[in-house]
Amino acid sequence: MALQQIVEQTVAGLGYDLVEIERSAGGLLRITIDLPWQAPVEGVLAPEQFITVEDCEKVTRQLQFALEVDGVDYKRLEVSSPGIDRPLRHEQDFVRFAGEVIDITLKAPMGAAAAGQVSANRKKFRGLLSRAEAGGWQIAWSDEPQPKPGQKVSKKRVPAPLQVLGFTLDELREARLAPIVDFKGRAAKPAAGQA
Known part of the structure; x- marks a missing residue:
């Protein structure tokens, strides 16, 4: 089975969304996960939730097992949240x-x-x-350009x-x-x- 399929199935099976898979030099395999998004119901906003360290640990343990079973070659596995510069793909x-x-x-x-x-x-x-x-x-x-803090902006400026x-x-x-x-x-x- 291909790496993409293994990771997608494992992450989805645990109830998360796969954001990104990245292979880096030195055998690093970086997986980025997020919580599934639900469109807000009319007039009701759900509280914003974030990936926790425990979520990353749970996915790491399961991925280590799944990747070992399928013989995927990597030296280090890193599972993280998307961060403030989250990629938009879909x-x-x-x-x-x-x-x-x-x-x-x-x-x-x-x-x-x-x-x-x-x-x-x-x-x-x-x-x-x-x-x-x-x-x-x-x-x-x-x-x-945005005005600097404390900078006076002329009201006449267009x-x-x-x-x-x-x-x-x-x-x-x-x-x-x-x-x-x-x-x-x-x-x-x-x-x-x-x-």
Whole structure:
């Protein structure tokens, strides 16, 4: 059986989602897991849950056994949570993280279709993820730099225009949550239907 199948079956059998499998130099096998996501029921937000050390230990023990039985060659196994820069791979990931700031890298530059202030050969973008009206996905961003703490911003200054880029999952090389750290704590997300 292939490595991907062994890991997927083992992780799913324990009630987790497989996010990523990575093989590194020196025989390191890195497995990233997450808790299964349930779409919120109308008006009710489920409490956000996170992978714990105990979850990683449980998956590690089971994977060590499964990989040994199938004779998979590795020297070290590392099981972890996705972290703050979680990769987005499937449609469900994009649905789950709609409204969050993400980083995307396109497979090909935008080309001549890019109008406005964006460079036609730009591939990397950071913006707020949302569903596009015509189907697919879009990110919105402003190239205006964030003011530094304590910096006075003139009320007369015209803000940079908001730019929007539509894309499909087939056009992406990579998509990840933007690793933004806020030491003020997590803000409560509005319930569905509220803004």
